[in-house]
Amino acid sequence: MKDVIIALDFRNREEVLTFLDRFQEPVYVKVGKELFYAEGPSIVREIKALGHKVFLDLKFHDIPNTVQGAVRSAAGLDADMLNLHAMGGGEMMRGAMKELEGREKKPLLIAVTVLTSMDEKTLKSELHVSLSLEEEVLSLASLTKKSGLQGVVCSALEVPKLKKALGEDFLTITPGIRPKESASGDQKRVVTPAMARELGSDYIVVGRPITKAENPYAAYLKIRAEFMGGERI
Template sequence: MEGAGSMSLIIALDFPNRTEVERFLSHFAGEKLYVKVGMELFYSEGPGIVSYLKEQGHQVFVDLKLHDIPNTVKSAMRSLARLGADMVNVHAAGGTKMMRAAWEGLAEGTPAGQERPLCIAVTQLTSTSETVMQQELWIDKPLQETVLHYAQLAKESGLDGVVCSALEAEAVRNACGNGFHTVTPGIRQAADSTDDQIRVVTPEDARKLGSSYIVVGRSITGAEHPLQAYKTIQEQWEGITL
């Protein structure tokens, strides 16, 4: 597991197929990246896309947000561990028994001599507003209070961290400790469109708020010059001034 002080920028490979991924990665010759494979790409290409990315030397966050009965999640995590994923996730709303089963599946599936993938739990999606959470999901607690409760359940279940908005990262760290990772999507540069995200912040703000990892998609994948955009965001995230 990476140390509590680690900081990584994860690129969301939100593409429909491997051809598009290869075209995008051609801009990054020689770069070893941390990338995210979400549902669209995984369901289109299957587990082979993870194997391909690992063969290219990249770290891979397999973002499938598993949420099912404990035994099913345990079996799925066993398979993902064998693929060599570096990070995987579940929905915290699945409960502690399911989260513990996820951890157990990863531990069982990790090949000898390799590190177990980090296992994190989704608290509330960054596209979810307080209004939606309370009026549609019928969660009558404040959004940040709900995120903190889910984070504490994830920690109690043995997980390594949570997916949350950077706006909640500091509170999660205060509640769960510096060694508990906060993986924060919804990252945009100030001039970028927020699209379907609601709780968004800039890379600089995410750093100041204490995110462990930021997940960046369209600000890099949709850029005219992806490598340049990646380096600019990396510098902002790491606090480098030129």
């Protein structure tokens, strides 16, 4: 199912609740490091209690045992989606998936490939990756699928090749989404909601174009309609 995930890039609980109070129905939101480290696990529980879905975006990347324990704790918060870095390797990812076995309600577990704030020049000159950006994303996504995870975070520009190579059921969660009238900010591989739909994204992650809008709810509805196209919203 396609959906728009709103990035709650706020500093504290009060800002989050004030923002969510402007919405007339439950939405899918992303809780990242800034908010989680400020408020702790309770903010996830509180958002869930309001009826919203939560993508807990903590990008686990550590030794396999540590990541497995982190996934265990995060899954206990009833988050709907968790993520880790594919760069952590297959053993780390398989261990994380193993931790979710036997749970009655399992969150989606996805992996970050190459951050959308990075471009090929950075990948080669600073990280010394020999593959092209697209090849690196496909390589990491292939490892992710082989490790048993359900999908990846990537740029919408990379979705067609990933879907072709890994199948339509392999989920793509795509940040770096900006309406035509919005500035790209610190994102480098940017597309519009309509482009993301055409490219085949399953979920788009949108932050400032909604959270900084004069009317966040109206901005959300406009972006969601553009992304969902003819689908019922």
